[in-house]
Amino acid sequence: LPWQHSLWPLASSNRSNFCTTGRRRKKRVLSIHVPPGVPEAHPTFVAEAEQVVPRVVLAELPGGRVAGPYRAVITAGGRLVGELSPYFGTNSANQNPVFVDVRMPAPTPVPGQVSVLAARGDVSYYHFLTDVLPRLGLLEEHGPAPEQLYMPASLPFQRQLLELLGIPTERVIDADQVRHIKADLLVVPGLPDPDLKTPPWIVDFLRSRFLPPELQRVSGRRLYVTRGTRRGNRVVTNEREVLRALGGLGFTV
Numbered sequence: 001l002p003w004q005h006s007l008w009p010l011a012s013s014n015r016s017n018f019c020t021t022g023r024r025r026k027k028r029v030l031s032i033h034v035p036p037g038v039p040e041a042h043p044t045f046v047a048e049a050e051q052v053v054p055r056v057v058l059a060e061l062p063g064g065r066v067a068g069p070y071r072a073v074i075t076a077g078g079r080l081v082g083e084l085s086p087y088f089g090t091n092s093a094n095q096n097p098v099f100v101d102v103r104m105p106a107p108t109p110v111p112g113q114v115s116v117l118a119a120r121g122d123v124s125y126y127h128f129l130t131d132v133l134p135r136l137g138l139l140e141e142h143g144p145a146p147e148q149l150y151m152p153a154s155l156p157f158q159r160q161l162l163e164l165l166g167i168p169t170e171r172v173i174d175a176d177q178v179r180h181i182k183a184d185l186l187v188v189p190g191l192p193d194p195d196l197k198t199p200p201w202i203v204d205f206l207r208s209r210f211l212p213p214e215l216q217r218v219s220g221r222r223l224y225v226t227r228g229t230r231r232g233n234r235v236v237t238n239e240r241e242v243l244r245a246l247g248g249l250g251f252t253v
Contacts, residue, residue, distance in 0.1 A: 064186030
């Protein structure tokens, strides 16, 4: 399977065989406030005070494919597009795990247009919320989203969020049930947050869709959400000490 990182060489090729693209969001530099704490101006926060959010593109791939739990986007000519297929722990498109998956089923043909919302890690609530759903916002900036949406919908929280968005199950091709598809036209918005920087527009989009307009923010209440004690859940190792400190500051766990 050939590969390339950037989408634009494809766009400059024969469009009828490859893809058409439009820049949806330009690269941005975010300035993040360094929070107060002890020690003051901790190097970890200072190092993250300026963040670069890469561009996000929108692509149309006639005869395009999406493969595996890696959500690898492949052109009709069999070329993986790295810009549309980022994956954890990889530095280049040729490191995508799809290259070593020997159990990949043959693609299921899907007539018509299909939008790709599925993304790496979408089994996680966080990634489903910040990587998958904002891709719908990117599509809607371009116009009405295609009727068919390729995204996971097997887990309860995924179905609940789709219901809150008013997306009927009839529109969804469950990416966890149909692991490999080939569409007449694959419409692929880039990943909104490939480097986990959570640009502000993502938060604004989610608030606009999920918060009732009549909801009023109540100031003054402080909440601490624990990650629990489950292994592999990135627990806070000294959480008991953290809770003792927060208890005196009016936090509710």
